[in-house]
Amino acid sequence: MPISAKPHEISIPAVLTKTGTAPRILAADDQQHLLEAIELLLKPQGYKVDVVRSPELARNALLSKQYDAVLIDLNYTRDTTSGREGLDLLSGIVIQDSTLPVIVMTAWGNVELAVEAMRRGARDFIQKPWENERLLSILRTQVELHRALQQAERLAAENRLLNAQGRPEFIATAPSMIPVLETIARIAPSDANVLISGEHGTGKEVVARTIHTLSLRKDKPLIAVNTGGLAEGVFESELFGHVKGAFTDARTDRIGRFELADHGTIFLDEIGNVPLRQQAKLLRVIESGEMERVGSSRSKKIDVRLISATNADLKIACETGQFREDLLFRLNTVEIHLPALRERKEDVPALAVHFLSQYASRYRRPVKGIESTALQSLLQYAWPGNVRELEHTMERAVLMCRAEQIQTGDLGLGSQRGQSQNLEELSLEAVESILIRKALQRFQGNVSQAAEALGLSRGALYRRMEKYGL
Secondary structure: OOEOOOHHHOOOOOHHHHOOOOOEEEEEOOOHHHHHHHHHHHHHHOOEEEEEOOHHHHHHHHHHOOOOEEEEEOOOOOOOOOOHHHHHHHHHHHHHOOOOOEEEEEEOOOHHHHHHHHHOOOOEEEEEOOEHHHHHHHHHHHHHHHHHHHHHHHHHHHHHHHHHOOOOOOOOOOHHHHHHHHHHHHHOOOOOOEEEEOOOOOOHHHHHHHHHHOOOOOOOOEEEEEHHHOOOOOHHHHHHEEOOOOOOOOOOOEEOHHHHOOOOEEEEEOHHHOOHHHHHHHHHHHHHOEEEOEOOOOEEEOOOEEEEEEOOOHHHHHHOOOOOHHHHHHHOOEEEEOOOHHHOHHHHHHHHHHHHHHHHHHOOOOOOEEOHHHHHHHHHOOOOOHHHHHHHHHHHHHHHOOOOEEOHHHHOOOHHHOOOOOHHHOOHHHHHHHHHHHHHHHOOOOHHHHHHHHOOOHHHHHHHHHHOOO
């Protein structure tokens, strides 16, 4: 019998508080008392549970309802221990819906069967008699992954539709992004100057383009300038233009970025890196609404909306004398702070699927999805480079992938890159992948020595290496 646990000792899975509907679980086992134990365990935790006592009834249930996870036994016929019925059921489920997580139950003496089940596509296995907290942990993880994949695919489809209609590509559903979305919706139709702050790679330019697209200036130009990359000697010429003969290389008149953005929007990225001397000139243009090309004495009226962005704390820069306070007041009529990707992990699946679709199309690669353990790796990674790093990771994964679904090994997210991992929170597959990778690193890729250290045969290690893309 399962090991008992007091209800108050088991926390309700986080997924139950993040979604509007309770997860539905299908449990298949020929022993009625085990099915009753599963119902008694899961229902108080907020799960909806359907139970069946044969593979055929399980197949019928899967045709009639949508499930978030399936929990199946491997043996159904009395005195049979081959597991053939359960393995056939598993294979059928995986073929029908490869995203639906299947967890197999097996007796202590049938570890080989569990290994075969994992090879056929099971997400995890639990041994009888099970520990309640382990079973709940496995279900919580797999339900969250399944729903994340479903949401990611839905959002990617919606985003493709919006993009086809000329709307900006902006994926944001995490709670930490709600204030950002609300602010954008409120201020986009106005002409207010906006300062967007946040770490490198958080998507500041995407927000700027979204604001412009939703504004009354959407039919006019949006001109983006990386002010941090402009040398001081060409700063004025790039922003305000110059006339012929203004300096040695000025062989013709040139229109500056502000003039190009007239009646539209200008986006000044890395505004915190503008030198103090140039800050004064920028301030004068913003205050007066007039500019002069370098070498000209004629002023020109301009009508631009200013959106700027920085990864620096401009208030501290003002206190240290590195940034003009009066310029900051002009820039941040409204300030939008973008949270780091580690603070909006709920958006990782949708962003990953979006980038996968984008680069699979660009490179004409037959990659159609993300394997569950790979998605789990994406969710657990710290993302010091934020959305930009995620985009580059998915681009590389699309190029490296040798199957229809991206595997963990395709991502190249090693723990040495700053990923903090708690083994108790990982699935069996994720832990196994980490141990194999570490063994291979320890023995400089010598498969024989790594296999001996792991207690595996060379053949068994090669099969696992292939499974995890190592």
